[in-house]
Amino acid sequence: MLPNHTVQFEKYSSIALRGDVLTREECREVLSTPNSEILGLLHAAYAVRKAFAGNTVQVQMLTNAKSGSCIEDCHYCSQSSISTASIDRHGILPEDKLVEDAHRASDSKAVRYCIVTSGRGPLDHEVDVIGKAVRRIKQNLPLQVCCSLGLLTKHQAYRLKDAGVDRINHNLNTSERYHSDICGTHTFQDRIDTINNAKKSGLEICSGGIIGMGEGDEDIIDLALALRDIGPDSIPINFLHPIEGTPLTNCNTLTPQRCLKVLCLFRFLHPRKEIRAAGGREYNFRSLQPLALFAADSLFVDGYLTTPGQPKNEAWKMIEDLGFTIAE
Ligand code: SF4
Numbered sequence: 001m002l003p004n005h006t007v008q009f010e011k012y013s014s015i016a017l018r019g020d021v022l023t024r025e026e027c028r029e030v031l032s033t034p035n036s037e038i039l040g041l042l043h044a045a046y047a048v049r050k051a052f053a054g055n056t057v058q059v060q061m062l063t064n065a066k067s068g069s070c071i072e073d074c075h076y077c078s079q080s081s082i083s084t085a086s087i088d089r090h091g092i093l094p095e096d097k098l099v100e101d102a103h104r105a106s107d108s109k110a111v112r113y114c115i116v117t118s119g120r121g122p123l124d125h126e127v128d129v130i131g132k133a134v135r136r137i138k139q140n141l142p143l144q145v146c147c148s149l150g151l152l153t154k155h156q157a158y159r160l161k162d163a164g165v166d167r168i169n170h171n172l173n174t175s176e177r178y179h180s181d182i183c184g185t186h187t188f189q190d191r192i193d194t195i196n197n198a199k200k201s202g203l204e205i206c207s208g209g210i211i212g213m214g215e216g217d218e219d220i221i222d223l224a225l226a227l228r229d230i231g232p233d234s235i236p237i238n239f240l241h242p243i244e245g246t247p248l249t250n251c252n253t254l255t256p257q258r259c260l261k262v263l264c265l266f267r268f269l270h271p272r273k274e275i276r277a278a279g280g281r282e283y284n285f286r287s288l289q290p291l292a293l294f295a296a297d298s299l300f301v302d303g304y305l306t307t308p309g310q311p312k313n314e315a316w317k318m319i320e321d322l323g324f325t326i327a328e
Contacts, residue, residue, distance in 0.1 A: 005034075005037045008029060009040050009043065010044060011026075012030060012044050012045075016048045016268045016269075017271065019271070021269065022269060024221060027221045028221070030268065031217045031221075031261050032217070033264075041264050042260060042264060042291060044264070045264040046294040048267050049297055052271055056297065056324065057298065057326055057327060058111050058297060059111060059298075059315065059327070060105075060112040060113070060146075060299070061105035061300065061301055061312075062114035062304065063098065063105075063113070063114070063116065064116055064118075064305045065116060065130070066119065067079060067087065067090050067118055067305070067306070068087050068088065070118045072119075072186060073183060074182065075181075075182045075183065075213070075247040075248050076246060077246065078243045078245065079118040079306065082247065084245035085245030088306070092117065092126045095132050095133045098115060098130065098133035098137075099136050099140075102137040106142070106143055108301050108302060108312040111143070111327050112143065112145070112166075113144070114146045114147070114148060114169065115134075115145065116149075117149050119149075119150050120150050120185070120186065121150040121151040122150065124156075127149075127160065130149070131163035131165075132163075134160075134163045135164055137164075145164065145165050146165070147169070148206075150170075150194075151186065152168065152194045152197050154197045156197075157200070158201045161202050166203070166204055167203060167204035167233065167234070168194075168198035168206065169206040170191060170194045170206075171209055171236065171238075172223055172226055174223055175220075176188040178213075178215045178219045181214070192230075204233040205230065205231075205232040205233055206234040207235065208237050209238065210238040210280075211240065211262050212240035212251065212253055213251060214251055214253070220262060220265070221265070224270070225269070227269075227270065228269060228270065232273065234275075234298065235270055235274065235276065236276040239254055239262075239280035239285075240254065241279065241284070241304075243306070254280075254284045256287070256291075257288075259277075259285055260291055263275065263277060267295045274297060276298035276300070277293070277299050278300060279307070281309070290318050290321070293319070299315065301315040301316075
């Protein structure tokens with residue numbers, strides 16, 4: 001007998017709405033939903049999104065506060081030691097520029113401004129610069145500030161918290177099993193340790209992953225379940241935008257439907273969390289981009305670290321056309 005997809009989809013949303021967890025088999029079913037049934041799956045994910053996040057969309061803008069010249073070998077990253085990609089390289093931006101970019105974020109209707117640096121972890125003088133900028137930003141703008149600075153010691157995490165940083169982004173990226181296939185210079189456990197250091201200092205946590213790096217369904221399910229153990233406040237789901245000069249340049253396997261199924265899985269497994277259709281949204285969802293917001297409730301505007309993205313005016317229009325509103 002053919003599966004009754006409508007009944008299945010309703011079951012997933014009921015499980016999520018009552019706070020239970022999909023079984024591994026149910027997770028597999030979500031990821032293997034036939035493309036022809038994608039609207040039914042999205043409808044079920046939207047019921048969960050609507051229950052906990054309403055129809056609002058959280059907008060964020062990031063600044064590439066230090067670019068390139070990293071000693072790590074993350075295979076997806078254009079800034080790594082093994083990448084030959086042609087990218088802009090610069091040291092930490094001056095404090096004034098970080099503050100200026102925060103004003104740009106505020107003008108972009110962003111609820112959160114993300115300061116991102118390349119490298120294994122920040123140098124102490126970089127934490128100084130960022131801390132001074134964040135103090136000024138928090139005094140003058142109604143913005144939340146998130147920092148994504150690589151591996152953090154406890155001391156660095158406390159210093160950032162003390163300066164007024166709200167949230168730390170540190171992604172698990174993929175499953176523990178697959179991590180060594182995409183990075184050889186630090187471990188999955190290093191990533192967990194940084195998240196724990198940030199948590200202990202009272203910082204909120206943003207942690208997600210990257211889809212489309214050659215991982216299988218089991219890895220995506222493992223990642224989503226590992227994030228349940230961490231309990232981040234926000235979960236950015238990045239979709240690989242293969243960049244020439246990186247080892248994953250030919251890893252071009254994602255389809256818009258696959259991306260939507262992944263977002264739906266994360267919504268069912270993390271019903272109350274802010275889920276972001278993050279890097280690679282424009283490249284991978286193509287004309288189906290608006291549909292991502294029926295499962296996700298958060299996005300970036302005005303581009304990413306080394307790739308351009310949807311300009312803010314177009315993102316605002318997309319949100320309005322969907323009948324959604326931008327979170328204040
Ligand atoms: S640590 Fe960060 S900047 Fe360095 S290669 Fe990995 S992702 Fe890129």
